[in-house]
Amino acid sequence: MATQPTQGFLARVAGKTKQLFGVAASAGAADAGKIAALGPDGRFDQSLMPAGIGASTIVAPASEAIGAGKFVNFHANGGAMSVRLADNSNGRQADGYVKDAVASAANxxxxxxxxxxxxxxxxxxxxxxxxxxxxxxxxTPLDAADAANAGRICQELGTAKSATELVTDDLGYVTL
Known part of the structure; x- marks a missing residue:
């Protein structure tokens, strides 16, 4: 028998006792009335949450390949908002970050x-x-007195919580 990803429960269906399982992700209206289950990370999948509840994110096409965890910059690309790598050397301040890698032209x-x-x-x-x-x-912040940093962006991003987690701040940036 296949292992179910969630805990099961017994219910009466058409006069018979049947084992059912909670859904860890919703397919929409087809899952109306079903019992929700936590996913493998111990949290509800975003698809189970009401509209407006969950991570505050913006979805936009990438104008270049972007690796997981990279800080990105919003910009106009052919009249539409896109994202690209943020970079202190070329005037691209960090507007946010991606958790997962994304290919060029993908959302x-x-x-x-x-x-x-x-x-x-x-x-x-x-x-x-x-x-x-x-x-x-x-x-280390860029040194404003160093002529090599002229025109670069100095933007403080935050404090490390662990070796893999950066608690970010939206402190703005300074062009040196």
Whole structure:
């Protein structure tokens, strides 16, 4: 017998006792009235939540390939909003980040600053981080007195909670 991903319960269906299982993701109206079950991460899937409840995200096409955990910049691309890698070296401030990698021209789900980016590696817990190049982070702010930094963006992103989690802040940026 196949293992079910959720706990089962007994119910009377058409006069007979039948074992049923909760749904971990909704297919929409076809699942109306069914009992919801937590997913493998111990949380409800976004498809089970009412409209307006859940992560505050923006979905936009990526104008380049973007890796998981990278910070991104919103920009106009052919008259439509798109996302690309944020970069302190070329005037692209961080407007948010992606949790999952996305291919060029595919839709990216962008999470806002003032949340936790848990798709990073190599962070020092308690350490402060700033925007680096190609959507990455650096652990030292750019020096405004260094002529090589002229025109670059210095944007503080937040504090590391663990080696993989950065609690981000929306502190704005300064063009040096």
């Amino acid at each position: 990216a789900t962008v999470y806002p600053l003032d949340s936790t980016n848990a798709a990073l590696t190599g962070l020092t817990p308690g350490g402060r981080y700033w925007l680096g190049t190609a959507g990455g982070v650096i652990n």
